[in-house]
Amino acid sequence: MDSSIENWISSEFSNIELGDVRLVKRFKSIMAGVIKKSESNISSSFASWSEIKSCYRFIANDKFDEKAILSPHRDKTIERIKQEPTVLILQDTTYLEYNRAKTVGLDHINRTAVTRNPIEGLILHNALAVTTYGVPLGLVEQIFVERKSFHGARACRGSEKKKPIKDKESIRWLNILRKSNALEMGKTKTIHIADREGDIYELYQEAKLLNENFIVRVKSNRTINKVKRREPPKEYLFDHLEMKKAQGRLEIDIQVNGKKKFRKANLSIVFSPVSIPPPPNRTVNKDGTNLFNIELFAIMAIERNPPKNIDPIKWVVLTNLSVKTIKKAIQYITWYSYRWNIEIFHKILKSGCGIEKAQLRDGKKLKKYITLKSIVAWRIFWLTRTFERNKDRQCHTVLTKDEWTILYKKFNQNRLPVEPPLIRDVYCWIGQLGGYINRKSDLYPGIISIWKGWTRFMDLIEDYYAFCG
Numbered sequence: 001m002d003s004s005i006e007n008w009i010s011s012e013f014s015n016i017e018l019g020d021v022r023l024v025k026r027f028k029s030i031m032a033g034v035i036k037k038s039e040s041n042i043s044s045s046f047a048s049w050s051e052i053k054s055c056y057r058f059i060a061n062d063k064f065d066e067k068a069i070l071s072p073h074r075d076k077t078i079e080r081i082k083q084e085p086t087v088l089i090l091q092d093t094t095y096l097e098y099n100r101a102k103t104v105g106l107d108h109i110n111r112t113a114v115t116r117n118p119i120e121g122l123i124l125h126n127a128l129a130v131t132t133y134g135v136p137l138g139l140v141e142q143i144f145v146e147r148k149s150f151h152g153a154r155a156c157r158g159s160e161k162k163k164p165i166k167d168k169e170s171i172r173w174l175n176i177l178r179k180s181n182a183l184e185m186g187k188t189k190t191i192h193i194a195d196r197e198g199d200i201y202e203l204y205q206e207a208k209l210l211n212e213n214f215i216v217r218v219k220s221n222r223t224i225n226k227v228k229r230r231e232p233p234k235e236y237l238f239d240h241l242e243m244k245k246a247q248g249r250l251e252i253d254i255q256v257n258g259k260k261k262f263r264k265a266n267l268s269i270v271f272s273p274v275s276i277p278p279p280p281n282r283t284v285n286k287d288g289t290n291l292f293n294i295e296l297f298a299i300m301a302i303e304r305n306p307p308k309n310i311d312p313i314k315w316v317v318l319t320n321l322s323v324k325t326i327k328k329a330i331q332y333i334t335w336y337s338y339r340w341n342i343e344i345f346h347k348i349l350k351s352g353c354g355i356e357k358a359q360l361r362d363g364k365k366l367k368k369y370i371t372l373k374s375i376v377a378w379r380i381f382w383l384t385r386t387f388e389r390n391k392d393r394q395c396h397t398v399l400t401k402d403e404w405t406i407l408y409k410k411f412n413q414n415r416l417p418v419e420p421p422l423i424r425d426v427y428c429w430i431g432q433l434g435g436y437i438n439r440k441s442d443l444y445p446g447i448i449s450i451w452k453g454w455t456r457f458m459d460l461i462e463d464y465y466a467f468c469g
Contacts, residue, residue: 003461004400005032008379016072018064027069030055035376036458038451041357042369059365066371070142073375077138081129082186088335089140090128090342091176091194094349096356097121098366105363107147122366123147125172126374127180128342129190132335135385136345138378141179143172144367164286165202173198174206181210191215191321193339199318201279202287204294207320215336218298218316226277229291237274238316241300244270248326250301252337254313265313267301271329274298276318297323301333344447349377352451384450391424391444399426406464407457430457 009028018024033055037045046052081087095109099120109121123145129137150169165171177192192212194203196219207214223233224240246268253262278291296318306312317336323329349355353373360366386398395404404420411429428438431445434453445453 004398004403005035005458007400009035012076012375013072015075016068018068020063023058023061023063026054026058030058031372031376034372035379036455036462038352038373038376038380038455039354040455041354041359043359059360059368060362065364066142066144066367069368069371070139070375073138073378074140077129077140078183078185080137081140081188081190084131084137084188086132086189086191087137087185088130088132088338089176089180089190089192090130090339091125091173091192091198092128092339092342092346093123093125093145093172093197094346095121095123096350096370098356098358100361103361103363103366105366107145107363109147122363122370123169124370125176126342126345127176127192128345128378130338130341132338133389134338134341135389136341136378136381138382139374140183141176142371142374143175145169145172162281162286165200170197170200170202173200173203177203177206177210177212177214181212189213191335193336195339201276201282201294204276204296204318204320205290205292208294213319213321215317215319215321215332217336217339218318223277224274224298226275226293229277229282229293230280237298238300240274241270241272241298241316242302244272244300246270248330250330250333252334254337263307263310265303266305267303267313267315267333269299269301269326269329269333271297271299271323271326273323274318294320296320299323299329299333345377345381348381348447348451349374352380352447353377380451380454381447383454384447387423387427387430387450388444391422391427393423394420395423395426396420398423402464403457403461406460410460430454433457433460 033045106120108118125143127141129140192214194216196217198216199219221236221238224237225235248269250267254265276294301315303312430453431449433456434449436445436449
């Protein structure tokens, strides 16, 4: 019997091309095993040595690379994007540590200059498409940053300011813009969202040239409103915004790391058109002649009265979207607040999918495995958000009859209902399998309970098919 996992794999990877139909069949079998045991490494994801060996051989195959694995998922992601009027493309970088002496093909992931004991691993930059109501649609692009190619074998970061953007690691932000621009998104409006690492003049410049939209958090109190590039600074962005009275207010839910799932934050909003000049260290010889002022809008959201012992929120973002009303300013700040979704995605990838537990001894193999697990991480994240947004619908849209029957019997002694249970019920039951208590006063299960519960749920399904066929 087909499970919801097998149905999804058949749909998501219907157009995968690996050069051999046997490889495609093997890939789908491996994906089914990995998603059922998302937290496990390869040796724990499969029941027999032949399956384990088959997975290792697949990953070691030189006939395809990680791009061939991501490609069909990206195609399906674009299909999902086209069904939305507006989609946010969240960019962020995560650092994966594999500090093992016998592993080859790794990079230095130290954020500062390399010491005598550099940390070995891989640098992964993701672009995750998310709806304006918070449902992840999939990965638009995934880039492994080759730090050594920018800084040499020792990967010492050195002085970045003297280099043109094409020779800096930060070119990855522009590359996502370019690759996204080359994709056919239909009539959907896409908006790139980035944290302070994306606050780069060249990104704003490239977005203007490509006609791509963005909302980027500002890193520093940069110079604004110059007439000539070389004239002394007269006005600074943060100071300019702080002088303005609040033009509106916004209450948002913000995640607090390690303490509570969310807290309320009341933000004062101000906005203003600004002109961003090229930084003084940009020169014609190094950066070309196309150095112009970029006309943008700045929005500041500041928390005037934060809870005791909590640092206040102060977001300043730049956007090339028009901001003429407080309604638009609040909308764009709200969209920026969804950037934490890619942090959750990376948490699922590292913890929920145990990506740093991999024992593969080659960087090329690791990249294929990471790409495969990235799709699994997105699937878990999508399931969680789908459960959250569709609590009052029947669960047959996400689970087969066998699956919801097994789950129902696990937590209920009475007869099966005539109609499938609601998603809110199966959501809580899966959470309980992962440690969620389900008291009346509890909020709905968090992402950790869901990914742990999902693994246990897949074990129940597997046992059922093994014994009852």
